[in-house]
Amino acid sequence: MPASQRGPAGLRLYTFGCGTSTADLSTFAGPRYSGQLVTIPMPAYLIEHPKGRLLFDTGPSYRVAEDAEGYLGRGLARAMNIQMQRDDAIDRQLERHGYRTDDITHVALSHMHLDHAGGMAHFPRARFLVQQDELRTAWWPERFQRHHYIFEDYVATRRFEFVELHGDYDVFGDGSVVMLRTIGHTQGHSSLLVRLANNGPVLLTADAVHHRINLERFVLPSIEWSPTDCVKTIQRLRDVREHEQARVIIAHDPDDWAELKRAPEFLD
Template sequence: MKVHILHTGKVLIDRALAYKERSPHPAPYTGWLRGKKNKMWVPVSSYLIEHPKGLILVDTGWHEEMRLNQKKHLGNFAYSMYKGELLEGDSIAEQLHSLGVKSKDLDFVILSHMHSDHVSGLKHVQNAKKILTSEIEWNSAQKKLGYIKSMWDNISIDTFKLTDIPYGPYKKGYDLFGDRTLYLVYTPGHSDGMISILVKMKNGWLLLASDVGYSERSWKEMILPGITTNRKAAYHSLKWLKGFSEKKDCVGIVTNHDPEIKSTIIE
């Protein structure tokens, strides 16, 4: 088993989007009417998993259109809240090419959830054999604010129903290969159907925790993300993350936007 951590751009956000804060401002996570001192750059990550039974990409980072016309790609509302950056060579298409991987070689593209910084680059990998997200997340993305549907226009996306698994705050998710080596773990709160990815490595479990927290600080200090659709569920998911980090068979936790986590390969 091999996991490539790929930084597929970065995003400038208000710190309150990463770490929920009490403020007289009604919505500090938007960054509206807040100064530059409150802004922070964080990576936008994707993960390529080389599994004995297939090649799996988790999330897709920014699309190359972000270099040309961010406002058009994100829409006015999202563009007013955050800005992205995607250097040459950093898109998922470019990074897969450098690894000798074509999108049609991907057995699965797993979408942890469908916020823009996780699905923006989806059209770069639309020729993957299967693109998959949770049924709950898919349904939310069709109905709720906070999603940019143009990012998956005309792309075939499959969904999975939650089943009982041994891990997670609700012990719900999906055993991708049915062999207990890679679980899609239901970790809701930041979005209704968000999942984390639990990968069986040689010496234990590696947890790709998406946006359950923004960094190690999140679960050590129990600070929720600034945006939650269900605060109680978000807290429950973060509490599970904290507990899992203390287990002997946890070899690491990787959150999507942690500036301390660098592009690397974990074996």
């Protein structure tokens, strides 16, 4: 990897597991897998950078752990079948590893579905980074998208600081942490490229793809806002992987999760 593509000394990537969900694999990988249930992780990532601490996604709200049916509604709670304890919520995870929520300077959101943005309200002092299209969709979603956007997750963030993005965004200005616009799953989805000094570039896809099959075989999940944009995004992820020689980490893929270091271990 060229020196120009390496992140600064001290750049680290930590991973937290914020519970799991059970789903039929056919939702992500096509009808041939119908009836095959998989347990999928719901991660959040902390990036330590000399200029700040960035959280990429937040996992679900702690209220899902306390009363999923009361918070999400019976239908959605049963459909997602989330397994989560209160200590799995991101505020407790950070505390357990020596951080306060006020230590987080940036919160970058891949999108604002309940399993990625449920912990937003814990970070009133952070600067939020999210595509403008995603913000607009979250506050006024189209009818068929409404069930995955939980208004109570972010109503308290109305006065928080938001940077509304219109494409790719270099978070710290040195090329080490870059948000990539990867729409398709939602109108304003982003992935995150982290150029680590020792482990090399890591591409955190979030929900741009849901399973390795999507990336390698161009099989589309059945839950995408725009299949056409999803195809373009998959090609972009493949291009970034090739150009950067990046390790691709798919948020909800159980096999990727099994191979990933968890906090307090890290990639650097």
